[in-house]
Amino acid sequence: MFRAFFIFLSKAYWAQKLIMNWKFAWRVASRFIAGINIVDVIKVVKNLNDQGLNVTVDHLGENALTVEDTLAATKEVIDLLEAINSHDVHANVSIKLTQFGLNIDKELCKNNLQNIFEQAKNMENFIRIDMEDSSITQETLDLVYWFKTTYPGIGTVIQSYLYRSEKDVMNLTNECIPIRMVKGAYKEPALVAFPKKKDVDDNFDLLTKICLDKISYCDYPEISENGRFPPIIAIASHDESRIENAIHYANTKELSKRTYEIQMLYGIRRDLQKKYSEQGYPVRVYVPYGTHWYPYFMRRLAERPANVWFFFSNLFRK
Numbered sequence: 537m538f539r540a541f542f543i544f545l546s547k548a549y550w551a552q553k554l555i556m557n558w559k560f561a562w563r564v565a566s567r568f569i570a571g572i573n574i575v576d577v578i579k580v581v582k583n584l585n586d587q588g589l590n591v592t593v594d595h596l597g598e599n600a601l602t603v604e605d606t607l608a609a610t611k612e613v614i615d616l617l618e619a620i621n622s623h624d625v626h627a628n629v630s631i632k633l634t635q636f637g638l639n640i641d642k643e644l645c646k647n648n649l650q651n652i653f654e655q656a657k658n659m660e661n662f663i664r665i666d667m668e669d670s671s672i673t674q675e676t677l678d679l680v681y682w683f684k685t686t687y688p689g690i691g692t693v694i695q696s697y698l699y700r701s702e703k704d705v706m707n708l709t710n711e712c713i714p715i716r717m718v719k720g721a722y723k724e725p726a727l728v729a730f731p732k733k734k735d736v737d738d739n740f741d742l743l744t745k746i747c748l749d750k751i752s753y754c755d756y757p758e759i760s761e762n763g764r765f766p767p768i769i770a771i772a773s774h775d776e777s778r779i780e781n782a783i784h785y786a787n788t789k790e791l792s793k794r795t796y797e798i799q800m801l802y803g804i805r806r807d808l809q810k811k812y813s814e815q816g817y818p819v820r821v822y823v824p825y826g827t828h829w830y831p832y833f834m835r836r837l838a839e840r841p842a843n844v845w846f847f848f849s850n851l852f853r854k
């Protein structure tokens with residue numbers, strides 16, 4: 537109920553206008569968001585790298601409404617890849633396809649992606665295609681398979697709340713396409729997704745095991761020295777039990793720590809990020825930046841009632 541309400545708000549234009557106009561909202565949101573431009577985000581990336589953490593950078597934005605917006609978003613990612621390269625930081629890039637026109641025109645989206653992948657190839661970097669709601673899961677995966685044939689530095693995301701995910705994991709790992717395993721951040725009907733948290737958690741463990749099993753089939757690819765190219769599986773969760781179960785299973789298979797990575801969101805469970813990094817596991821922090829922070833921020837509030845309390849307590853602070 538609580539989660540559904542905040543996910544509803546994340547899509548409500550009136551709420552976006554209202555909340556983005558409150559100055560204090562940014563103060564709270566900035567706990568999860570690295571700033572508004574490339575200069576801001578590179579500063580944060582350098583700082584995380586200094587702590588031994590790798591990064592994936594996300595220029596915030598989704599559901600673009602105009603062709604011009606998709607072109608501007610494409611240019612931003614091209615500039616971002618250039619900045620990552622020139623600053624020589626340990627970071628790759630995550631993108632959402634609706635920011636590049638998937639909901640407007642598939643060909644437009646493909647052309648925008650083509651330009652991004654050409655730049656990624658020139659800059660020797662990796663692009664992760666984030667997963668959005670289930671109405672575009674298949675289209676997203678189709679584009680991943682299509683680009684994989686010309687550009688190997690591509691990966692995507694699997695959401696353990698979807699019933700279809702086991703089949704998708706099998707297909708993606710057969711092609712050795714890197715997967716980020718997440719629980720899923722959108723409101724989905726019981727027709728397509730497990731309604732109970734326990735089932736989502738159990739499926740997360742199961743799908744992670746399948747990915748860990750496939751590491752040998754893919755010839756044990758390790759994270760690259762510069763932290764840009766990830767291994768086959770990223771365990772992306774702040775849920776310690778999910779991470780511990782994955783590590784336990786990887787140990788039974790005697791997998792090296794560099795054949796999988798742990799991912800967490802910027803500003804969440806920094807203690808865990810530090811702990812696993814100090815234990816020698818590659819940890820990657822997902823760092824978003826940009827002016828379109830509203831839906832991302834609402835999804836983070838939806839995940840944890842304590843965040844809403846934090847939000848409102850800041851409202852009354854000077």
Ligand SMILES: Cc1cc2nc3c(=O)[nH]c(=O)nc-3n(C[C@H](O)[C@H](O)[C@H](O)COP(=O)(O)OP(=O)(O)OC[C@H]3O[C@@H](n4cnc5c(N)ncnc54)[C@H](O)[C@@H]3O)c2cc1C
Pocket residue numbers: 665666667668693695716718719720721722772773774775776799800801804805821822835836837839840843
């Ligand atoms: C690197 C990364 C990339 C992601 N990419 C995608 C994507 O492409 N598509 C998608 O649908 N979802 C994505 N997600 C979000 C994911 O689906 C979950 O919604 C989110 O990670 C919360 O689930 P959890 O696994 O952390 O477990 P939960 O059971 O939700 O949380 C476990 C514990 O983590 C802490 N925690 C979790 N969320 C928060 C929060 N917002 N604030 C403070 N503490 C928190 C709390 O201590 C909580 O008890 C991504 C998550 C990560 C970490």
